[in-house]
Amino acid sequence: MTDDPLRDLLIRHLGRIAPDISLDDVDTGADLREEYDIDSMDFMTLITALGKELSLPMPEADYDQMRSFDDLLAYLHRQSSTQAKPT
Amino acid sequence: MSTFLMPSLGADMEDGTLVEQLVNPGDAVTRGDIIAAVETQKGVIEIEVFEDGFLDKWLVPLGTKVPVGMPIAMIRASQDPDEPAVPQPADPAPAPPPPEAPQPEDPVAPPTMPEEPPAAPEQPAEPPQELSQPIRQRVSPAARRRAAQTGFDLASLGTGRIISLADVPDATDKPDTEPLSAMRQAISAAMTRAKREIPHYYLSDTIDLTLAEAFIGNYNADKPPDARLALSVLYIRAVALAARKYPDFNGHFENDQFSPADAVHLGMAINLRGGGLVAPALHDADKGDLATLMTRLRDLVTRVRQGRFRARELSDPTITLTSLGDRGVAGITGVIFPPQVAIVGIGTPGLRPAVVDDKVQPRRLAQITLAADHRVSDGHQGAKFLRTIIKHMQTPEQL
Numbered sequence: 001m002t003d004d005p006l007r008d009l010l011i012r013h014l015g016r017i018a019p020d021i022s023l024d025d026v027d028t029g030a031d032l033r034e035e036y037d038i039d040s041m042d043f044m045t046l047i048t049a050l051g052k053e054l055s056l057p058m059p060e061a062d063y064d065q066m067r068s069f070d071d072l073l074a075y076l077h078r079q080s081s082t083q084a085k086p087t
Numbered sequence: 088m089s090t091f092l093m094p095s096l097g098a099d100m101e102d103g104t105l106v107e108q109l110v111n112p113g114d115a116v117t118r119g120d121i122i123a124a125v126e127t128q129k130g131v132i133e134i135e136v137f138e139d140g141f142l143d144k145w146l147v148p149l150g151t152k153v154p155v156g157m158p159i160a161m162i163r164a165s166q167d168p169d170e171p172a173v174p175q176p177a178d179p180a181p182a183p184p185p186p187e188a189p190q191p192e193d194p195v196a197p198p199t200m201p202e203e204p205p206a207a208p209e210q211p212a213e214p215p216q217e218l219s220q221p222i223r224q225r226v227s228p229a230a231r232r233r234a235a236q237t238g239f240d241l242a243s244l245g246t247g248r249i250i251s252l253a254d255v256p257d258a259t260d261k262p263d264t265e266p267l268s269a270m271r272q273a274i275s276a277a278m279t280r281a282k283r284e285i286p287h288y289y290l291s292d293t294i295d296l297t298l299a300e301a302f303i304g305n306y307n308a309d310k311p312p313d314a315r316l317a318l319s320v321l322y323i324r325a326v327a328l329a330a331r332k333y334p335d336f337n338g339h340f341e342n343d344q345f346s347p348a349d350a351v352h353l354g355m356a357i358n359l360r361g362g363g364l365v366a367p368a369l370h371d372a373d374k375g376d377l378a379t380l381m382t383r384l385r386d387l388v389t390r391v392r393q394g395r396f397r398a399r400e401l402s403d404p405t406i407t408l409t410s411l412g413d414r415g416v417a418g419i420t421g422v423i424f425p426p427q428v429a430i431v432g433i434g435t436p437g438l439r440p441a442v443v444d445d446k447v448q449p450r451r452l453a454q455i456t457l458a459a460d461h462r463v464s465d466g467h468q469g470a471k472f473l474r475t476i477i478k479h480m481q482t483p484e485q486l
Contacts, residue, residue: 039358
């Protein structure tokens with residue numbers, strides 16, 4: 001656990017999809033899907049879960065901003081702060 | 088009263104272990120209800136009941152390894168509540184094979200055939216014999232394990248005494264070889280059979296996915312994540328429609344003859360984390376709207392990755408699709424999964440130059456390959472089938 005709940009949330013959902021990959025083994029600046037070996041269906045599952053939990057639309061047009069772990073986390077921070085967020 | 092049998096979940100399955108009984112004796116069951124879970128080489132598979140009635144009793148305890156075709160439960164029809172709980176001669180269910188000779192239900196795989204490759208040592212020594220032989224052979228667990236590892240035939244030691252580790256010879260020829268995992272054995276058995284029995288021929292072409300990707304992008308733009316489509320759902324529908332039009336690529340080849348299927352149950356090759364692959368069916372993949380098909384695809388992939396799918400999903404596919412997704416390589420030439428007669432492979436799409444309207448343009452292109460069974464069709468029909476898939480992908484809004 002860290003003091004960043006969004007980071008914990010992202011790690012938790014990635015852990016569900018790729019339980020065999022630990023964040024310690026991942027280059028958080030590199031392509032998320034390569035690093036976690038997840039395919040497009042897994043990625044949809046991840047985006048769906050994050051969108052539901054944070055009440056974010058996660059539009060497909062923004063996928064380019066979700067390429068790496070760091071990108072995706074930064075995206076979640078940006079979107080959550082602009083969005084009035086019911087949990 | 089009828090018996091509920093251990094189903095065959097594919098040509099390569101010989102037995103399964105009953106791991107869950109989801110219905111209690113006396114409970115009502117309806118055709119299609121999942122009443123048990125069976126562990127096989129491919130993971131835990133949920134088993135459906137095929138009639139309405141009541142579960143009378145379980146015939147084998149949890150944890151029992153049961154050969155394909157052996158009874159595992161008694162089902163009482165709604166109208167005969169007072170019948171005794173024994174198998175009746177006029178059993179409406181398919182007759183179980185005689186217990187002395189448990190056979191896979193798949194008639195193309197008679198047990199006399201060396202269905203397993205030499206590297207699959209477990210089958211010959213496993214407990215199907217235990218259930219079926221009148222006198223149970225008593226074997227210590229260590230002896231059984233060594234026999235399974237070395238491929239030693241325990242039956243050759245007879246049933247007169249307890250077999251201990253010392254009775255089973257060491258593997259002296261291949262001491263460092265690890266036995267294949269169950270998943271690799273299952274894949275090996277099916278693919279060895281395919282390469283041995285099926286005279287494959289191969290055709291390939293290029294699909295222009297520019298329109299299909301634009302269609303998906305437009306469709307998904309205003310949808311929440313769980314209502315979005317994946318490109319693979321268009322592949323599935325295009326292949327299913329072509330398979331419906333060209334029945335020589337959709338069906339099963341068994342007992343020296345081809346039976347075209349009257350529905351398209353598309354086997355979707357799904358890779359598993361940690362290795363292995365299964366290709367369970369999306370039933371009636373040619374029917375319903377794309378959103379529904381997508382929901383079913385998501386559900387199937389999720390369950391498969393959790394190691395849980397239904398018996399019919401493994402035995403029903405009539406044709407297979409394997410797609411490399413968007414992180415793969417340019418092309419894939421599949422191996423047909425028997426008793427099917429065709430597999431369509433689609434490589435990873437890439438932005439490549441193509442000539443459109445007399446001009447070279449960047450287009451999103453992918454390789455598409457057909458491997459089909461020469462006993463059933465020829466390249467001429469194969470080309471028409473493949474072209475039909477490609478054509479459907481140019482009109483995604485009509486899929």
